[in-house]
Amino acid sequence: MNRQRNRGRVTVAVLAAMCAAAVLPGQAHAAGPGVYAFDPDAKNVQGAATNVEASTLDEGVPYRSTIKPGEKLYYRVTLDDASAAYVSAVAVPGDGGAVAFGDGITVSLRETDDTQCDRGRASFGSGAYARPVTAYASRTIKEGGSTCQEGGPYDVLVERESKATSSQEPWDLELRFLQEPKLRSGTSMPTEAPGSWPSASAKPLTGKQQKRSGGSGFSEATGLENGRWQDTVAPGQTRFFRVPVDWGQQIHATAGLSNTTSATKEFVGSALTLSLVNPAQGPVADAMLSYSGGPASASLRPLPPVAYRNRFDTSSQVSAMRFAGWYYLSVSLSPKLKESYGAEPIPFELSVQVKNQAEESPYEGDAGVFGVTDQDREVARKGPGPATTSTGTATFGGGPGRVRRTGGWGAACCTGGAGTGGNCWCCWCCWAV
The missing domain is CATH 2.60.120.380 (Jelly Rolls)
Known part of the structure; x- marks a missing residue:
């Protein structure tokens, strides 16, 4: 879960040798309608129909899976006994796949005896058209809590609901498991919801x-x-x-x-x-x-x-x-x-x-x-901006710390450089993947 840090630098000459192909300027966001860019570091994982066969999700690692209509798939995580934990699933229907009001996914976190810690649901609502939607479930450490407080293995259950009139094609899933950092020693945090907060709408911006x-x-x-x-x-x-x-x-x-x-x-x-x-x-x-x-x-x-x-x-x-x-x-x-x-x-x-x-x-x-x-x-x-390369100037949009990659190579931009759209620009970069 720790932030990725620079692990070294490579020269333009080295990058030029590694970049066998380069995209043209302006192609950073050339993906067509309905195309979702999964995390390039995502590992493939298959959900299981039974919890005892579930694959383990490591903390801070992105995963990619699939789910069919009506399926209930199990994954497994290991929690400590002191941290709040979160498991999320981004559901990505196929390009143009029909969805209906109420279609969606549910994510729940459970003890291995099926005691539910939390659940979250995402649906397409009245905007009933295919697009990425996300849901998550959490485990919160509570003073005096009696369930889901111990460290050890927990089940993650992802369920898909689709009407008979909806597309029956599998949906892709992007999964993540994170644990919240521990509080500073001696820190006393509130245990009740806020009583009030500023709820006025913001005035419209007038800048350029x-x-x-x-x-x-x-x-x-x-x-x-x-x-x-x-x-x-x-x-x-x-x-x-x-x-x-x-x-x-x-x-x-x-x-x-x-x-x-x-x-x-x-x-x-x-x-x-x-x-x-x-x-x-x-x-x-x-x-x-x-x-x-x-x-x-x-x-x-x-x-x-x-x-x-x-x-x-x-x-x-x-x-x-x-x-x-x-x-x-x-x-x-x-x-x-x-x-x-x-x-x-x-x-x-x-x-x-x-x-x-x-x-x-x-x-x-x-x-x-x-x-x-x-x-x-x-x-x-x-934001995305020009990056000086060995062959000219490119525009990148992936943002520092995360870019697309080709042939197993990836680089993240610091003050300059980029790679997007499945190809890379040959430029000064720092390793961050």
């Missing part, structure tokens, strides 16, 4: 709009800071972004879909979905907008500042704002727009505001993914 392209998956999410960001999204496509949100900070986000130049004014319900996901890839909140060819926008409901005590709230949206780190924003456009407005991408604006000064972390040592560093803030400030 900037262009920044989103990625095609969580591992390729583009860093953002406060501002108005412009991108395009095609019918059936999802764009991923990430925003550093520290302890005590409050995030606000709005997505505005541009008008179309088409003469068509046909109404499409739930045309765009804006989703927020926390650092453990647990769902926080969604907002949807309908479309009739004119400008339309949707905002996430006001959420509480990041606080340890949020985990004790009965509201899943409040509870999910329980730790600092990278929070993920995704923008999905319904494939139904293609019928009325064509297949061309439509411009949208993503407005992001993170308020309040950062507060001190409650953890002992490195917070890993559950913290925000100065480097994270710099990534959010710069």
Whole structure:
């Protein structure tokens, strides 16, 4: 779970020898509608029909699996006796696969005697079109708790529900298991939910709009800071972004879909979905907008500042704002727009505001993914940008610390350099995979 650190440097000449093929500038986000970029480090794992045959998921390692309609698949994790734990599953239906209201996945964490610790569910809701959705389950250490408090093996059960009218093709899964860092010695944390918090909507931003392209998956999410960001999204496509949100900070986000130049004014319900996901890839909140060819926008409901005590709230949206780190924003456009407005991408604006000064972390040592560093803030400030290479200048969008790779080689960008779209640019980079 620890943050990846630089493990050495290689020269341009060495990288040039390793990069047998290079993409052209502008191809960093060439993935078509419906294509999800799985973590390039993900290991294949097969779910089991019985818990005693379940494969073990290692902490901090991404995994890739599949699930069929109606399947109940077991995986296994080993927990300590002191840390909060999280297991998430991103469900990725096939490109264009039909889904219905209520289709989705459920993730539950259980003791080996089937005692349930927690469960989480993700569905497509009224925006019933195929797109990546995520769910997670957790184990919280509670003073005086009687279940799920011991260290040892635990079962992870992932279940898929699909209507008979929905596509019966298998869905891909991206799985992760994380444990929260231990609290500082002597730290006394609240054990009750917040009584109140600032719940007013943020005022619209008026600053200059900037262009920044989103990625095609969580591992390729583009860093953002406060501002108005412009991108395009095609019918059936999802764009991923990430925003550093520290302890005590409050995030606000709005997505505005541009008008179309088409003469068509046909109404499409739930045309765009804006989703927020926390650092453990647990769902926080969604907002949807309908479309009739004119400008339309949707905002996430006001959420509480990041606080340890949020985990004790009965509201899943409040509870999910329980730790600092990278929070993920995704923008999905319904494939139904293609019928009325064509297949061309439509411009949208993503407005992001993170308020309040950062507060001190409650953890002992490195917070890993559950913290925000100065480097994270710099990534959010710069976002994808030009990288000087041995053959010219390229644009990268994977963001420092995570890029696509070819032939078993991968490099992560520090102050420059990149590799995306399954190929690499030959440039100054540092190893981080």
